[in-house]
Amino acid sequence: MRAAVLFRERERLQVVDVDLAPPGPNEVRVRLAASGICASDWHTVTGAIPSPTPSVLGHEGAGIVDAVGDAVRSVAPGDHVVLCWAPNCGRCRYCEGGRPNLCSVAAPALLAGTLASGARRLTYRGQPLYHYSFLSTFAELVVVDEASCIPIRADVPLTVAALVGCAVTTGYGAVVNRAKVEPGSTVVVFGVGGVGLSAVMAASLSGAQQIVAVDPAPWKRELSLQVGATHAIDPHQVDVESFVRDLTGGEGTDVALEAAGRAELVALAFTVTRRAGTIVCVGVPSSGSTVALPGPDLVRHEKIVTGSLYGSCRPRADMPRILDLYASGRLPLDRLVTRTYQLDDVNTGFDDMLAGQLARGVITFGDWS
Ligand SMILES: [Zn+2]
Ligand SMILES: [Zn+2]
Missing domain, CATH: 3.90.180.10 (Medium-chain alcohol dehydrogenases, catalytic domain)
Incomplete structure (x- = not known):
């Protein structure tokens, strides 16, 4: 073969x-x-x-x-x-x-x-x-x-099913299984490739009120708006920290997802997240890289910083369910x-x-x- x-x-x-x-x-x-x-x-x-x-x-x-x-x-x-x-x-x-x-x-x-x-x-x-x-x-x-x-069910295209084997489950699960996004919440997604777009779709399905996609590529920002993002910003043109602060009345976002695999973005995700909010790291940074976070805020703000591997999934439950959601037009x-x-x-x-x-x-x- x-x-x-x-x-x-x-x-x-x-x-x-x-x-x-x-x-x-x-x-x-x-x-x-x-x-x-x-x-x-x-x-x-x-x-x-x-x-x-x-x-x-x-x-x-x-x-x-x-x-x-x-x-x-x-x-x-x-x-x-x-x-x-x-x-x-x-x-x-x-x-x-x-x-x-x-x-x-x-x-x-x-x-x-x-x-x-x-x-x-x-x-x-x-x-x-x-x-x-x-x-x-x-x-x-x-x-x-x-x-x-x-x-899986036999009536979904296998091109779509293939993506459930990595990107979709990773992004969807980070939102649903790990961050447990609640209706009415704000979610910021850094990097809207296959994983980040899946996270945007899942946040929308979860009832997030505001979903901010952050990506330098114009067509990815446009696509993110089509699949559920309410805002899409270019980090090279817009100051992400002040944008999120203004959007949330100074509080910060409930959930931030780092889906670009860049260690420095984890620190930015931490900064834009409100007290007691959740930062989920989904993209895998390079081997040997480290993430620097502000020490005092780590204690005083009680933010939760967590990774999510493979969408923290239970594959036999989650993958067929994701494809059911696709088949019913909701993802x-x-x-x-x-x-x-x-x-x-x-x-x-x-x-x-x-x-x-x-x-x-x-x-x-x-x-x-
Ligand atoms: Zn992969
Ligand atoms: Zn085991």
């Missing part, structure tokens, strides 16, 4: 023929319909998010189950699935405690380059390749852990798909993403997605 391989950090991906071993007893083979291109993939190309090479990148996919191992019970061939990059064990303290995105088995091994079992199923000319984020969706087929397969997720690509054009997709042209670029496979 064809797959996009990162042979070494800082190189272009090469689309080559690779071999995929059959699924083990607890594994599933899925034929990809669509795979989104995420900034995390690019950060692995550059080395900012290290993961072993040579590897097949991609971690935001959806497709149709093609074959299952002997012990698999939760999916069968023909099922439509979203691929989940947090294949939780279901038994550790985090899984038991309702925080499966932080699973003791899966979370520490996310970038180890194997499936959750430690196995590898990909080879190129007889040499093993690493997986990426338990998935490797820049390929026509994947073999993944059963726990990575989230069954316009199709607006996130800016452009589609063939697998051979994956590097063009990265170029377009880096040029700021995409909410999401999506690789499609075949003509049935």
Whole structure:
């Protein structure tokens, strides 16, 4: 099968023929319909998010189950699935405690380059390749852990379902699961790419009264207004701190989300948030970066600063629910798909993403997605 391989950090991906071993007893083979291109993939190309090479990148996919191992019970061939990059064990303290995105088995091994079992199923000319984020969706087929397969309704486009595998769940869950945005509240979102736009949609659905999108790209600001933002500002033209202060009668926002992955924006998010408000960090800053916050205010203002990994999601509950909301017209997720690509054009997709042209670029496979 064809797959996009990162042979070494800082190189272009090469689309080559690779071999995929059959699924083990607890594994599933899925034929990809669509795979989104995420900034995390690019950060692995550059080395900012290290993961072993040579590897097949991609971690935001959806497709149709093609074959299952002997012990698999939760999916069968023909099922439509979203691929989940947090294949939780279901038994550790985090899984038991309702925080499966932080699973003791899966979370520490996310970038180890194997499936959750430690196995590898990909080879190129007889040499093993690493997986990426338990998935490797820049390929026509994947073999993944059963726990990575989230069954979904068959009547939603798999291009949209693919985005639920990373960006949508990350942004939606940060708002709904982590910040628990309340009706009437104010929400400021820094960075409105695929994750930030999903957060804007979720804040609107949650009844937020004022939703401020902050992004330098004019077309992203315009799109954010179309999907639920009430204000959209260019941080290079408008002073964000005074804008939010004026908008909220001097109080500050109830919730701020940092979805751009820039450490310095976390401090700005902290500044624009009211006392006892919540700052949710969603974008992953570069490896080794630190965030500086004003020490006295951290105590006196009782603000909550928290991360949110994968939208703090419970994938089997949240992903089908998100797609139900899409199907009923309440989350316009199709607006996130800016452009589609063939697998051979994956590097063009990265170029377009880096040029700021995409909410999401999506690789499609075949003509049935
Ligand atoms: Zn991602
Ligand atoms: Zn677990």
